[in-house]
Each structure stands twice: as C-alpha cells, then as structure tokens.
Amino acid sequence: MSEKHTDKSKENEAEKRHPVRGAASFLLMMAAVLLVVLLAAYRDGTGFDILRRYLHYGGTEKVGGETVYHYEAASRNRFATLGETLVVLSDASLSVLGSGGEEIWSVPVTMTAPALVSGGGRAVAYDVGGTALYVVDQTGLLLELTADEEEPYISATLNKNGRLAVTAQKRGYKGSVKVYDRALGPEPSFEFKSSQRFVLDGYVLGDTLAAVTLGQENGVFVSSVVLYKMPGEEPAANYSISGGLAAAIGEQEGRLVTVSDSVLTCAGVNGEIQGSYSYNGSYLRDYDLGGTGFTVLLLNRYRSGSVGRLVSVDGGGELLGSLDVREEVLGISASGRYLAVLYADRLEVYNQELQTYAALRGTGDARDVLMRPDGSVLLLSAGSASLFLP
Numbered sequence: 001m002s003e004k005h006t007d008k009s010k011e012n013e014a015e016k017r018h019p020v021r022g023a024a025s026f027l028l029m030m031a032a033v034l035l036v037v038l039l040a041a042y043r044d045g046t047g048f049d050i051l052r053r054y055l056h057y058g059g060t061e062k063v064g065g066e067t068v069y070h071y072e073a074a075s076r077n078r079f080a081t082l083g084e085t086l087v088v089l090s091d092a093s094l095s096v097l098g099s100g101g102e103e104i105w106s107v108p109v110t111m112t113a114p115a116l117v118s119g120g121g122r123a124v125a126y127d128v129g130g131t132a133l134y135v136v137d138q139t140g141l142l143l144e145l146t147a148d149e150e151e152p153y154i155s156a157t158l159n160k161n162g163r164l165a166v167t168a169q170k171r172g173y174k175g176s177v178k179v180y181d182r183a184l185g186p187e188p189s190f191e192f193k194s195s196q197r198f199v200l201d202g203y204v205l206g207d208t209l210a211a212v213t214l215g216q217e218n219g220v221f222v223s224s225v226v227l228y229k230m231p232g233e234e235p236a237a238n239y240s241i242s243g244g245l246a247a248a249i250g251e252q253e254g255r256l257v258t259v260s261d262s263v264l265t266c267a268g269v270n271g272e273i274q275g276s277y278s279y280n281g282s283y284l285r286d287y288d289l290g291g292t293g294f295t296v297l298l299l300n301r302y303r304s305g306s307v308g309r310l311v312s313v314d315g316g317g318e319l320l321g322s323l324d325v326r327e328e329v330l331g332i333s334a335s336g337r338y339l340a341v342l343y344a345d346r347l348e349v350y351n352q353e354l355q356t357y358a359a360l361r362g363t364g365d366a367r368d369v370l371m372r373p374d375g376s377v378l379l380l381s382a383g384s385a386s387l388f389l390p
Contacts (some may be wrong), residue, residue, distance in 0.1 A: 029370035105140030118160025175199025228237035237271025250289035253315030275317025291334035321354030336373030358390030
C-alpha cells in the first residue's frame, strides 16, 4: 500500500512540475484539427464552414430532428433567413423569429399575394398588386410603406448591400421604380418613370439602376433592361433579353443576371451582354439567384412532370454543373457556396458544381427548404422548421 501511495504522490508531483503538459497536448490536438480544416478549405472552400458550424452549434452533424422555430401554419407562408433569424410572411401576419425561436417582432397584415425577398441582411415583404410593404432586419421593422390604391406594388428587390428598389404602377405612366438608400428614409433617393414601356422589376448594382421593362416588337412581347447611372435623368444604356419574358433580376460576380422563360442573360452595367445560358427548349420550373457566384435553374423536359435537369450557371453564363432529375422536387434554395434540394424522400446539399456535399434521408413532413451560407439547412414544415447540420 505504501509503495502505491508513493507512486501516486510521485505522479502528482510530476504533474505539478509540468503544468503545461495538459495544455500543450490540447493545443497540439487543436492544431491538428485546424490543419485538417485548412486543408479542406483549400481543397473546396467548405472547411471554414465546418469549423464555424462546429464552434457555433457545438457539433458537426445533426439529423434534422431539432425543431428550432414554430409559426402559424398557413398554405401561403413565405420564408427568408437573416443570419439565424427567420422571417415568416403569410397573408395575415409578418414575423421575425430569433435564433432560439422566440418572436422578436410581429405585425398583422392583409395581403392577397404575399411576396418575400431578402438581401444585404434585410428582407422586404410586400403584397403583389397591393399597397403594403415592409422592410425588416434581425431586430424588427426598418421601414413601412403604403402605396396609393391606384399605384399598387408590382415587385421589390434588395441588393447585396441592402439597397431597396420598389416597382409600382404610376399614374400617367406605364410604371416606375423607386430606389431607397441603405439608410431607408421614407422618401426615395431616385425614381425612374417609364412612359413607353411597362415596368416589371428593378435592381440596384453599384450606382446603377437596372429597370426591367416590357414592350412589343412585331406583335411579340419583348423584355428589355434600361440602365440609369443615378442620379442621372437620362438612361445610360439598355439591352434586350432575347427569348422571352424576364422572371427575375439579380447579380452574380458584379454582373446583372436576368432569368427569363427560355434563357439566362448576364450583362455589365454598361449594357454589354457578357454571357448567356439557353435552356434549349426546356421549360423553366424554378430558379434561385441566392448562391455566391452561381444561379440555379430547375428545367423540365415537358411542361408538366418531373423529368428534367438541375443546372448551375456562373456570372458569365457558363455551365458549372448539371444533374439529371427524374423525381419530384419540393423545393430548392441556394446560399453561399451551397444548394439545398428537397426531394420527396430526402434532402441533398450540393456544391456549386452540383456534387453532393451532404444528404439526409427521411425528412418527415418538410415542404420546403432554406439554405444558409454556413452550410446549415432549415427544413420547413407546415408549422415548424428544423435544423440540419452537415
């Protein structure tokens, strides 16, 4: 017994003489982990996201069972993420939910056609064809606008810096786009009014307003983009979108990107078309401009059905990846370097080249998905959202 006691005392004395051994071992282990992460980040850019998820969420993998948010179930719910904040819009309410699921801000609304888009850490909620518009961030309301009943809202966008462009009908004109500074004062800093063509949408890239207009040429509807160098009163340039009507406008890699029903068009702010991607007769079913450096298109071979292709296209109109789809797609969402696709029986997370990054079998009653830039995914059900961490 005395010998064992002596040995134990010696071990304790050794630990006291070398108090840094434990700390050194821990630092060596962390250095090894960091080295692995750096190698992964160098290879595909995802390593830093793995580390960020590990440090923030306290683990590297969850299976989507953790419910993070609860909200009122509604068939017309629209969702947007602002960091870890979830914005929920229905035809009756607009809410901002915190990272723990708590309600930060909410207001009752009356909307016939609710729409919700995000950009620059903000989200804009509006009623298409109606008079209500709200801009929120992670803390709650930033701006509330009410349109005249004769000048209802058509669309609204937020760029990557949070600048707001609001398209609406205009008495005496065929439409207008109002631009608001990032400070979001009640009055616009610039307004484009169109007397010759209908205005469908607007987007701000740098100091340039890009207004999407609709007209007729030889009896066929044609979309064009009119460019204004703000605060100039005359258009600086314009370009036509060949092959159909523009469904959305955004930006990728410093270029304007428009999604139409038959082609994706990339152009500079000087009006020069710098690339395009044709659907080659396929039908546009869905799209997402939220990825960093890529746009996602879901193209169907036929007008109905689920046979088609999922493609990713860079800011110059070049194909990054293509994936045959022969099953039902419930939702797609792109953010950062990732794309989430919710199929009927599983969730797949892809990189920009549409290579599988992570997968989840058994998604329960999820109806849609929201990709977040750190690689985490929200699975959206009728009245709740759960978290998946690759």
